[in-house]
Amino acid sequence: MRSGRSSTTRTTWSEVINHCGEALRRDAVVAVAGVVGGDDALLEAFVTALVAQIPDSPHFETINRGHPLPLLLGNGTVRPLMPTVPLPPFGLEEFISGPPALTDSYQFAPGDRLQLYTDGVIEARDWDDTFFDLPEAMMAMRDHTRQAFLEGLRQALLRNAQSRLADDVAVILVDRCEDAGHQPTGGPT
Template identity: 65%
Template sequence: MRAPLRSRPGPGAGHHQVLFFIAECVPFAIALVVLTIELTPAHVVYTGPLLVATPALAAVTMGPKGTLAALGVAVVVSVITATHNDAWGGQQVYTNLVALFLVGAASVVTSRAVQTRRESELNQVRRIAAAAQEVLLRPVPARLGPVRAASMYLAAETGAQIGGDLYDAVQTRYGVRMIVGDVRGKGLPAVRAAAVVLGAFREAVHYEDDLVEVISHCGEALRRDAALAGAGAAGDDAFREAFVTAVVAQIQEDATVELINRGHPPPLVIGEGSARCLTPAVPLPPLGLEEFIGGPPGRLESYPFAPGDRLLLHTDGVIEARDGDNTFFDLARAMEAMRGRTRQAFLEDLRDALLEHTKGSLADDVALIVVDRVDRSDPVRGR
């Protein structure tokens, strides 16, 4: 599932917010300038057209309420300045007020229409993003052979449904196979790379008996698409340079889990004792950087995973999350503290602990798969 998240703005959002705030202040700044001119000896300057422009400018960046507020401020300033300068006897004051009301009414109607259109477009984008997530990052099945599983995705960027993290879990004739990965970079190039790797994984897991070949297919698919991007526009530079850290796991009937890790944070297992980090004996580079593999493309490494044990596959958005003192989130300790919870409750509590640690502002996306090994004879336990 994709969990709700108080997330941070995306890259450059702070700069855009400042510019937007400045734009919103312009109509009121104009009214202040007019008021200053009219209440000083500089009132010989004709300021009427400036006030007429304020609601029109407000309609560009503010909704109907903001436009009405700008119109109200302009009317008040007009009345104050006309009274202060004894100008009520002249036709110009009334002409300015009529123009102000006409422009103001048109601006309110326009701002309302613009707001309605923007809301409609935003809702459409959200529906498309939700549909894309269902295809790209679908929740893992709750029951997969000898294991029970659950997943969660937290997008760090405001408004995002999906990003550069990826996961999946599939029941195959070779056992339960899972992948968790993280694309270098952000935005649409990262989503594209994630889609390429997931597509290759979902195809290869069903016909490749060797898990090393499965992850090799993912790397080859990424390189092929990078080559296609190289023949395209310059805008594809970010994708051509993308690489993906990933860990692929295989769980069969015996009490072990087999892993091949391509530069990804190692999974954790917890049973009766403390959480164990399944660190690979031979580090391998991420997908897309196969030229740095000096020998064979890697080998499976096997770790104990007995009934009652819990396996957690995650991305570096968890272990690299920091608090105000720049202290990293202690995932192993959090996992131990949540021992005994159902899978969904574990993920929700882990999400809450992560948000509490970071004060609700993640610096990177988070993808999680939690897997419990159970006996085949056991009924489905929890959610």
Template identity: 55%
Template sequence: MIALAVLIIELTPAHFIYTGPFLTAVPALAAVTMGPKRTALAVALALAVSVTTATYNQAWGTLQVYTNFLALVLVSLAGFITSSAVRAYRRSELEQVRRIAVAAQEVILRPVPERLGPVRAASLCLAAGTGAQVGGDLYEAVQTRYGVRMIVGDVRGKGLTAMRAVAVVLGAFRVVVHYEDDLVGVMNHCAAALRREAAVPGAYPEEALMEGFTTALIAQVPDDEPVVQLVNRGHPPALVLHEGRTQPLMPTSPRPPLGLEDLITGPPEKPESYPLVPGDRLLLYTDGVIEARNLDNDFFPLSETMESISFSTTPEEFLEQLHHALIRHTEGHLADDVAMILVDRLDEGVGIPVI
């Protein structure tokens, strides 16, 4: 706009107005508000306008024209230097905040043990390209007197509010799994912990209280039964890989996510049991896996990819191959965070007892 105004003034009878300071403002403002390429374009535009007006007004050879050019060049150089310094400082600051955020997330989301009672296990967590924002995915696997208990969940939103909800759910789960024999009761304790946290004045922004919810899936693999028991609150279904074929473990009575308990209707909730025999693989995951898209807008084929991976791989190797397939599908551009837990059911009787 400034360059256009200068051009209008210089090409009309109003050219008696001294427009040199106006043009020098163009690169200065561009350096503050734009990136290097657009700043260079703004400088080129200012120079072009200066040359055009000097030629039109036959002002070449005057001290005023050369002074305008010198001022324009000096301000442009200063703008580039200042812009580079500010960008470097902001990049360094963002990287520091990102490291702190990732460190905090890693403290809360620790890798699961390789061996838990009757299963071998592995976990994977991938962050989407969200700058310094931490995600809302959560997972945990714990060996208890009732068997191996696992949770995978996804808090709506990102940032500190989501991470606080993740910490609340995992904190409640890690405590209650050791004394609550009912799997539905474990889930209800996690929901109650979220409600208590939300009731604390100032704990969450008002909009987060109004819109927030958490999908969650809790699984239990008993030591002495070839089954997996599930309680699902609005989360993507677990997948079992049995004899080279995947099967989604869909809930027969779908329930809403945590935070939306007022919408629950029907008979009392009970855990649902599905076969999980020795040699089977169970995958718990967040929606960032199945909603990942490629450039053609195709969803990631999770079931087909699982079936294509050799069964001879360990759980950690299996998840690593899933990871590579996911990155290839999205060409490295994940739109949402990803969390997965994979467990292999071992032969009966090889579990480690918990006292």
């Protein structure tokens, strides 16, 4: 039986994200069915996500579902990239209303640096219970190479948390190359 979709119909990545949200919601309901206190367990069944598409062009796109905001280092400043419409994490749609996934587009100029990270980075605390200041750390290392930047960030985070991280930590760093003639790997020569 045919689904009614033509083989030439293209699915957008925002549609894929929305389908993921629906699948996670179904799985969460099945997982807590019959569990004592299932409604409370369902409140804990949520996932944040950030999906980014970074082509070899002067912009990139994201869909953010309650994940920490990407940070863009450029022109001597660090700025958080706010979504046009904040969306709830997957699994909390019925408690926090919001539209389906929307794609946001941001400028990404040569020399800019994009930082993606998990909440474990910004929730790391020092002995005084002060959160790690990621934008400040990024500014302090703005002129470092990628490798030195990431190592400096790791060291600053461990120093701040006295080497006792309470959550998982992941960081992705993307630099927009200055070379306008750059070809992506596997691209035409």
